[in-house]
Every structure is written in structure tokens, then in C-alpha cells.
Amino acid sequence: MNPSTSLPDAKLAPQADSSVLQIFGGHRLHGHVKISGAKNSALVIMAGALLCSGDCHIRNVPLLADVEKMGQVLSALGVKVSRQGDILDINASNITTSKAPYELVTQLRASFFAIGSILARLGVAQMPLPGGCAIGARPVDLHVRGLQAMGAEVQIEHGICNAYVPNGGRLKGAKIYLDTPSVGATETLMMAATLADGETIIENAAREPEVADLANFCNAMGAKIHGAGSSVITIEGVPQLHSVDYSIIPDRIETGTFLVAGAITRSDILLSPVVPDHLIPVIAKLREIGVQIIEEAPDCLRILPAETLKATYIETLPHPGFPTDMQAPFMALLTLAEGDSIINESVFENRLRHASELNRLGADIRVKGNTAFVRGVPNLSGAPVIGTDLRASAALVLAGLAADGQTTFQGLHHLDRGYDRLDIKLQQLGAKIKRVNEVSTPGVTSNGSTPPVTIAN
The missing domain is CATH 3.65.10.10 (Enolpyruvate transferase domain)
Structure with missing residues (x-):
């Protein structure tokens, strides 16, 4: 070759x-x-990095506008994000806010999936309803019902999804059936369950390779997820996750x-x-x-x-x-x-x-x-x-x-x-x-490439 x-x-x-x-x-x-590297893995794995209070070294990250935007979402939460080539370093040891920025989340649907990580880590999360490509209705009701089954109080007001765990506790393991095998709902609930008390079972789960990639990433940090890639995923909650070096599919x-x-x-x-x-x-x-x-x-x-x-x-x-x-x-x-x-x-x-x-x-x-x-x-x-x-x-x-x-x-x-x-x-x-x-744009060369970038907070 x-x-x-x-x-x-x-x-x-x-x-x-x-x-x-x-x-x-x-x-x-x-x-x-x-x-x-896979776009749909990279975005949700970046959200999954919020579960870890240590360093996440993520390899094979594609150079995409959506990845850059997701980096901006994490940075707005107080997370340290930096890039060198196709390697992304994320440190979420000091998440300073549970509220994600409206102007970014409404442009990038995958950023909404971080609600599971934030809620599991902090016990509270405020996420604007998501945006993305206008290819049809993609409601978040499956995400919401799943989080509620795990003990969260969830309300949607003025375009903001407000979720919290009562009495400052932790999410609880639950048996969840998804009406449709939604990739986003499967990933959101799987991330939330990694730090929950007890066992969570997601039935009729999405089977996409990117779901399995997220599970492998979380498991590499010490999570206990079984069955990802099949229609039934079992997650045994753990107290915390550790640093990881991981390569995206x-x-x-x-x-x-x-x-x-x-x-x-x-x-x-x-x-x-x-x-x-x-x-x-x-x-x-x-x-x-x-x-x-x-x-x-x-x-x-x-x-x-x-x-x-x-x-x-x-x-x-x-x-x-x-x-x-x-x-x-x-x-x-x-x-x-x-x-x-x-x-x-x-x-x-x-x-x-x-x-x-x-x-x-x-x-x-x-x-x-x-x-x-x-x-x-x-x-x-x-x-x-x-x-x-x-x-x-x-x-x-x-x-x-x-x-x-x-x-x-x-x-x-x-x-x-x-x-x-x-x-x-x-x-x-x-x-x-x-x-x-057709009208000159600063920073763009004649062959269409542009200068190197670093995602940083």
C-alpha cells in the first residue's frame, strides 16, 4: 500500500x-x-471526558468545525482543552459551572449529550435544547425520561433543560427501555450511569459502533459497561473514573x-x-x-x-x-x-x-x-x-x-x-x-488550507 x-x-x-x-x-x-477518526465518536467522547477528574489524552481526533465547537462548550464549563495535531488533551478536574452556553449548544446537537456527564459529576446540569443539521425532529424526551428513571428531577423551561439530583445525592441505577434505539439517548444515559449508585440496564439501546467506542473509552477510565454494541447495555456504577490514553475508531x-x-x-x-x-x-x-x-x-x-x-x-x-x-x-x-x-x-x-x-x-x-x-x-x-x-x-x-x-x-x-x-x-x-x-477571507491560503489551530480555554 x-x-x-x-x-x-x-x-x-x-x-x-x-x-x-x-x-x-x-x-x-x-x-x-x-x-x-470518527466524528460521532469524537464529540461524545469529549462529553464523556467530563466524567473524569484527571487527564484524558484522546488520539485520532478529526479536525472538524464540530470538534472545535465542542471544545468551546467544554472550555465554557471550565474544562482545560488543548490540541496538538490529532491529539486532544482534556482535563475536567475543575468544572466551574453546570450551565452550558446557549449560543454554542444550539448550534451543535451532540453537546446536549454532555448533560448525562455533568449531572453524574456535579448532581446538577443546565443544558439548552440542542441544534445541529435541520434534517428532522430529534427530540430529547428519551434522554429526559431516562434521567428521571435514575432519580433526577428534570424540567424544561424557556428552552433550557434543568436537571438535578434531589438532596445533593447521586443518580441511582435503573432499568430503562428506549422507545426507539436513539444513539444520543443511549450515550447520554450510559454516561450518566457510569457514576450512578447501583446497576443500570438500557434496553433497546442503539447499536452503532460509536456507542461501543464511547463504552470502551469509559471502560478504559475504569467504568463497568457491558453489552455496548448490542441492544441491551448494562452499567455498574463506580465511585470515580481515572485518567486515560485512548484512540478513536x-x-x-x-x-x-x-x-x-x-x-x-x-x-x-x-x-x-x-x-x-x-x-x-x-x-x-x-x-x-x-x-x-x-x-x-x-x-x-x-x-x-x-x-x-x-x-x-x-x-x-x-x-x-x-x-x-x-x-x-x-x-x-x-x-x-x-x-x-x-x-x-x-x-x-x-x-x-x-x-x-x-x-x-x-x-x-x-x-x-x-x-x-x-x-x-x-x-x-x-x-x-x-x-x-x-x-x-x-x-x-x-x-x-x-x-x-x-x-x-x-x-x-x-x-x-x-x-x-x-x-x-x-x-x-x-x-x-x-x-x-470570491471575496478574500483573512487567514485562508490560496490552496484552501488555513493556519494551525489550538483549541484552548
Whole structure:
């Protein structure tokens, strides 16, 4: 396997509205891409670090706007946060407030999950209701009911979730059944239970790899969590947790996105490090479409050019089903498949808005309710497009790579939230893509990179 060119250090400064990606499509990709640490692990593990009063040394942390924002949330709580390369050091020995800042939490849904850690550690927490991508209703009622089952008093007033443990005590172990296998609720309650008195059992728990990663992180600090990755998780509370040195799993959604990038451009690329078991539904669907994927090594995948792409049916489901975060990239791919494909989005009710933007590139997609009907076309044509959320933005970039001519993409603030320098990684694979500031933005270089960053309080 050929090593990839190292990525330049970068600062994820807020992008000006005039910053765009210019994509010149029709070029095949080649080479090796290094997969970054998982976004959805990094954010919740940062919240989990609040459970520990010592030093948390977290490795393989992706460079993302959301990670930087989460660092700001922790800093506002009095936590020491610093970054060197892909290593994040967090020390929560002196949490100075139980109230998280409204202006940050409302922009980053994952920061709300810290309510479990703060409540377990301090006995009181005040968290604004969360924000994030506008992909549908994601209420926090499962979080609230679970915390109440563990003995917390919880009230939501004026957009703030106020929670406390009566009489200054500790949360109590409880048996909790989740109406739906919510990832956020599972993670919030699992973190809260690590320092609770007694045993907590979470039934119908989310099974995503990132849930298991959080459990492994907590266990490395001395927690006693069993069954993470299955539908029943058991947590035996402990009095305290200790310092840890931990490495985050590779990002399965970034991996899937680059697999689709290879498929849509008919390219031969290598991806590592990866965990193939985290990608079973994605790999299976790509093979069904006609794409050849080879495990070159236990942590390395190779995708080979496909002669033709075939239509298929996709329904998004909680893990281990087909991931909703891969729905938009696969829609871009299926625009060029022979025949009629159907995509049913069953996880979120407002996650097909990218269909109209793909149609601007020449796709033939009809949407009815939560179902998209995709009729394959011979080719796509470059056009100006706008990303509506994180994964929709990735889909439009992928479509632009395959389209004839130039595609101008707006929505970099979405893309930078969840992909670690996607444009630079694509450049290193030979894509003709560049970040352009139509009006000059201070601190951004001509090739789209920015100066090094340190997250600090």
C-alpha cells in the first residue's frame, strides 16, 4: 500500500458566505486516502471526558468545525482543552459551572449529550435544547425520561433543560427501555450511569459502533459497561473514573463517502485505516450496485472501477441497517446507475432536500414523502448547487466529481462540520477541486488550507 501524502495542518475558521468549492468533474481518482477518526465518536467522547477528574489524552481526533465547537462548550464549563495535531488533551478536574452556553449548544446537537456527564459529576446540569443539521425532529424526551428513571428531577423551561439530583445525592441505577434505539439517548444515559449508585440496564439501546467506542473509552477510565454494541447495555456504577490514553475508531461515514467517490468516478483507490465490520451494509449495497471492493488488509479497503452501475433499493435503518448518513451520497451515485432506484428514508423525515439540488446537475429524481425515486441518467452536468446539511453537501461534491464541466458548491460550513479536509484529501487523489474565496477571507491560503489551530480555554 502506498502511503498517502500527509495532510497540512489547518484551522477551521468560520467560512465566509462567499467561500465556495469549484469542482471540475470527469476525472478519475487514484491513490490512497487516510481515514480520520470518527466524528460521532469524537464529540461524545469529549462529553464523556467530563466524567473524569484527571487527564484524558484522546488520539485520532478529526479536525472538524464540530470538534472545535465542542471544545468551546467544554472550555465554557471550565474544562482545560488543548490540541496538538490529532491529539486532544482534556482535563475536567475543575468544572466551574453546570450551565452550558446557549449560543454554542444550539448550534451543535451532540453537546446536549454532555448533560448525562455533568449531572453524574456535579448532581446538577443546565443544558439548552440542542441544534445541529435541520434534517428532522430529534427530540430529547428519551434522554429526559431516562434521567428521571435514575432519580433526577428534570424540567424544561424557556428552552433550557434543568436537571438535578434531589438532596445533593447521586443518580441511582435503573432499568430503562428506549422507545426507539436513539444513539444520543443511549450515550447520554450510559454516561450518566457510569457514576450512578447501583446497576443500570438500557434496553433497546442503539447499536452503532460509536456507542461501543464511547463504552470502551469509559471502560478504559475504569467504568463497568457491558453489552455496548448490542441492544441491551448494562452499567455498574463506580465511585470515580481515572485518567486515560485512548484512540478513536476510524470514521465509517467518511470511509463510505470515499468508497462512493471511487464508485461514482469509476476509480481505483485505497482507504485505511478502516473497520470493515462497521461498513457491512454499505459494502454489501455497493457490491449489489456492481462495484468491486477488496479487503487488501484487515484495516484497508480497495475499490476498483465498475463497468456499469445497477439500480437498487435502499431503506435507511438504525445500525446494523443501512446508515441514514450514507443515504445522500448513495443517491448521488444512483443518479448514474442503469434503471430505476428507490430510496426510502425511514430514520429522519426531512432528509431528502438534496434531491432538488442533484436535479440541477441533470439527475432525474422524484420525491414523494420520505421516498425518492431515482431514474439513472447517462451523465450529469456541472451547475451551481447549495448544500442543505452535512451529508447532503457531501453528496453534491461527489456528484460534482462525476459531472461534466464545472460545479460550484456553496455550503462549506456544513461540509467542514463533519469531514476532515475533504477537499484536500480529494485533491491528493487527483480530483480537480479547489476552495475559492470570491471575496478574500483573512487567514485562508490560496490552496484552501488555513493556519494551525489550538483549541484552548
